[in-house]
Amino acid sequence: MSGPPTNPAQPKAQHFAQKRDWPGYFSVVLGKPPRETLISALDRFEREGAADSRGGHGASLAIDLGCGEGRDTLELLRRGWRVLAIDSHPMALDLLLPRVPTDQRDRLTARVAAFEGLSLPAARLVNASFSLPFCEPAHFDALWAAIVAAVEPGGRFAGQLFGDRDSWATIPDRSHQTEQRARAMLAAFDLEEFRVEEKDDNDATGNPKHWHVFHVVARRRRAAAEV
Numbered sequence: 001m002s003g004p005p006t007n008p009a010q011p012k013a014q015h016f017a018q019k020r021d022w023p024g025y026f027s028v029v030l031g032k033p034p035r036e037t038l039i040s041a042l043d044r045f046e047r048e049g050a051a052d053s054r055g056g057h058g059a060s061l062a063i064d065l066g067c068g069e070g071r072d073t074l075e076l077l078r079r080g081w082r083v084l085a086i087d088s089h090p091m092a093l094d095l096l097l098p099r100v101p102t103d104q105r106d107r108l109t110a111r112v113a114a115f116e117g118l119s120l121p122a123a124r125l126v127n128a129s130f131s132l133p134f135c136e137p138a139h140f141d142a143l144w145a146a147i148v149a150a151v152e153p154g155g156r157f158a159g160q161l162f163g164d165r166d167s168w169a170t171i172p173d174r175s176h177q178t179e180q181r182a183r184a185m186l187a188a189f190d191l192e193e194f195r196v197e198e199k200d201d202n203d204a205t206g207n208p209k210h211w212h213v214f215h216v217v218a219r220r221r222r223a224a225a226e227v
């Protein structure tokens with residue numbers, strides 16, 4: 001939820017995210033560029049010559065979990081992927097759909113669904129930008145297991161996990177992990193990026209915010225026979 005400096009009088013996106021005020025959140029992030037972790041993952045696929053990630057009905061599938069107003073989904077579509085975009089707030093998809101170019105619409109499936117109890121199809125990429133901590137803790141392990149199972153060998157997970165020292169870790173409905181736990185969760189992946197961001201901030205309305213975030217790009221290991 002970082003980005004260019006905002007007017008100090010205006011609440012930042014985190015002000016709304018703390019309260020799960022998603023319409024408020026969407027109103028301040030609408031039109032922002034794709035997340036760096038997504039860009040990194042897509043560039044890695046392209047460097048590998050993943051020609052099948054470029055266009056057509058046979059294009060690779062990416063799942064965008066907690067897609068919000070669609071900053072990452074729009075980039076995936078622009079780069080030729082098929083996308084299953086999932087968010088529990090209908091306004092997210094209402095804001096996304098009209099911004100999808102007409103010639104890309106047949107590659108997008110948009111679904112209003114919650115993380116809790118979600119099942120996922122196999123995918124080349126599972127992207128979850130700043131969304132996983134909002135899964136109810138009782139359902140988080142099942143969600144993470146579904147993500148790991150969904151990512152095909154050689155495919156990637158990109159996104160953020162939130163650390164135990166983050167200010168929001170004490171909010172009862174949030175799912176945060178220690179760094180040790182986050183790394184253990186990624187045991188089936190090679191870590192291409194695991195950047196720990198820890199800093200003090202504020203939400204521009206006088207509330208301090210301590211960020212403890214793990215920025216992840218990880219490649220699912222192939223079975224030995226496939227290497």
Ligand SMILES: C[S@@+](CC[C@H](N)C(=O)[O-])C[C@H]1O[C@@H](n2cnc3c(N)ncnc32)[C@H](O)[C@@H]1O
Nearest residue numbers: 022066067068087088089114115129130131134
């Ligand atoms: C902080 S926003 C991130 C949105 C976008 N991925 C981004 O990078 O800006 C979190 C998103 O997760 C969605 N969300 C929150 N809780 C959810 C849940 N339990 N199931 C599915 N989506 C959820 C919200 O509606 C919101 O769009």
